[in-house]
Amino acid sequence: MKTYLDCYPCFFSQTLKTSRMITSDERKVREILTEISLFLPNISFDATPPEIGREVYRIIAEMTGVNDPYKEIKEKCTRQALSLYPELKKRVHSSKDRLMSAVRVAIAGNVIDFGANADFDLKSDVKTILSQDFAINHYREFCEAIDKAKKILYLADNAGETVFDRLLIEELPKPVIYVVREKPVINDAVREDAIAARIDEKAEIMSSGTDAPGTILNLCSEEFLKVYRSSDLVISKGQGNYEGLSEEDKPIFFLLKAKCQVIARDIGVEYGDIILMKTDKN
């Protein structure tokens, strides 16, 4: 998905929020906003939002010297999510269709976000999503693809959401490779966030090789690309991965909650909708 002009004000909001998390010096915050102001006019708007987001967060990190401002928030989200795990596990176990129930749980975990939409309440939002209708639901195709697949490439999104992903991975009958970001960016999951969610007990963890807040293939490592190209089923979590892969012609299933108007419009659903959607190019 290309970047829309609507992303412009959002990049400034994200810069403001993240800079203020790092420093209470408003002069410094203004310097960072100025730098972003001067950077944005030069970008190609053929770029995807995660490519621009990567640069925005790199500028913030460079100007403040803080590379992982969301570290504590990520740890807190993982703890919160782990506290919900037993109840969610019970819910999946007692469902008529355990896989469907686990898909819902995985999408529910996608409410955790500190980029586009940081205004969430984990427990109540998860509860809402668990009984929300899907705006797009390619579940039948999803089941067929799982049947046929030798292994599943699962692209992670945010820390904490990782715990919800684990509940879906535990229901998948094929080997799973769980892909995280190489370096911290916003609250996206890196290897240690996946391990904190105990994903390593159920899946192989690998890095995509990038610090973009999404799977941008031309920024990924050759090692990841080899695995990606050879995989017969990709599960892609969240907005950042959708933004990077929406134009791909591989069988990818996007699991997400549309947390911004721009993405909702790009997909063709309403703001707040949840989807399990197969790429339409295959």
Next chain:
Amino acid sequence: MKTYLDCYPCFFSQTLKTSRMITSDERKVREILTEISLFLPNISFDATPPEIGREVYRIIAEMTGVNDPYKEIKEKCTRQALSLYPELKKRVHSSKDRLMSAVRVAIAGNVIDFGANADFDLKSDVKTILSQDFAINHYREFCEAIDKAKKILYLADNAGETVFDRLLIEELPKPVIYVVREKPVINDAVREDAIAARIDEKAEIMSSGTDAPGTILNLCSEEFLKVYRSSDLVISKGQGNYEGLSEEDKPIFFLLKAKCQVIARDIGVEYGDIILMKTDKN
């Protein structure tokens, strides 16, 4: 009130919204966003938001050749407001305290906004405000000031809101001078908007001499400043006028709904609160 860094993303949102009202050419919209990007780092943040807003809307007008993009919207708002007039008039007439009721009505009209918060529903929002508690209510002082005043200077805010202002002016027992902007900016009321609301039948209409979306004294005409300096009571409607006059040491009563977090915080109330507040410097 000085400009806060939180205003930064908002200026971009406003630029985007207004530019898209004028043109569907996204390249043009991007050119305008770029110009705003390059302009904002150079401004003094001692400036008030209306001073910066004035420049932002000037850039949009210059780059598009459209000086009054909100003209039709303003006319529509005035028509909508006029259709509510008979019902509101009846409400004021049947109140125990007609002045208080008219103050409420005037504040209710302040929901009309296409700058900071364009997401309103006139009829239902007005209904809500008519029964909302005041977060700050200096009504006793307001009544005393009216008793003492020879004439009242009433600073208008938006077109359509003008009709609600008329209902308050009709209850004021002293001569009123109703002050509008000199030139169109956003949906702020100019002379013709005041006349469309038939304010001219109840008050003298004068221009502040500025095209800033607020009363910024150093941008006002000498003619207005003479009247302003000699007036013993000022009623100031809306956020833009508050932003320009919040530091003044004259008796000014601010009537507004806090439609953005920054102003709410500056006043010391919650987002969405309504206030009738006297300047505290006198």
